[in-house]
Amino acid sequence: MSVVRRLFVFPFILLLTLGCAGESLEKREDKPHARGIIxxxxxxxxxxxxxxxxxxxVESGPIWISLNTDAxxxxxxxxxxxxxDETLVGRSAEVWIGGYIAxxxxxxxxxxxxxxHELKAN
Structure with missing residues (x-):
């Protein structure tokens, strides 16, 4: 493949890759990363x-959640x-994570x- 063809094909592949990556990130922002009962x-x-x-x-196990300062x-x-606070125990929650998980x-x-969400009825 000639140098000119490579230079033409590379930006096309790069744009295609970045376009797909951006789309998947947008979809992930709409969906919570964790959900369950507090x-x-x-x-x-x-x-x-x-x-x-x-x-x-499917249960994926417990996770401790803190709030970012600007959450x-x-x-x-x-x-x-x-x-x-403790009044949230028993309620269901959906969480969007910003960063790493220890x-x-x-x-x-x-x-x-x-x-x-509202308290679950016992």
Whole structure:
């Protein structure tokens, strides 16, 4: 293949690759990274423990969630100004993660967005 052809083909492949990558990132932003029932609250660290469940209902294990300083917290459809607390235990939550997940046991991470739903009936 000539140098001219390579120079022509490379940008095309690069654009195609970046276009596909951008599309998949947009789709991932709409879907929460973790969801499940809040089962515990750690006051000292301001974290909630969520029993994470995947879309197909498979348990993927608990995860500790803290809020980033600029995180969006929505409780029952209203944007909340308060921090996480023990009153959230028993509610279902959806979490969008911004960054890494610490490989502790259970794992820990920070949320950029958390949506908390009504209390589950017993």
């Amino acid at each position: 089962t515990d609250f750690e006051e000292e660290k301001g974290q909630v423990l969520i029993d994470n469940t995947e879309d197909n209902g 969006e917290l929505i409780i029952e459809g209203e944007t909340a100004t308060a921090a996480l 490989q502790s046991s259970p794992p820990q991470t920070n949320a950029v967005k958390m949506v908390i």
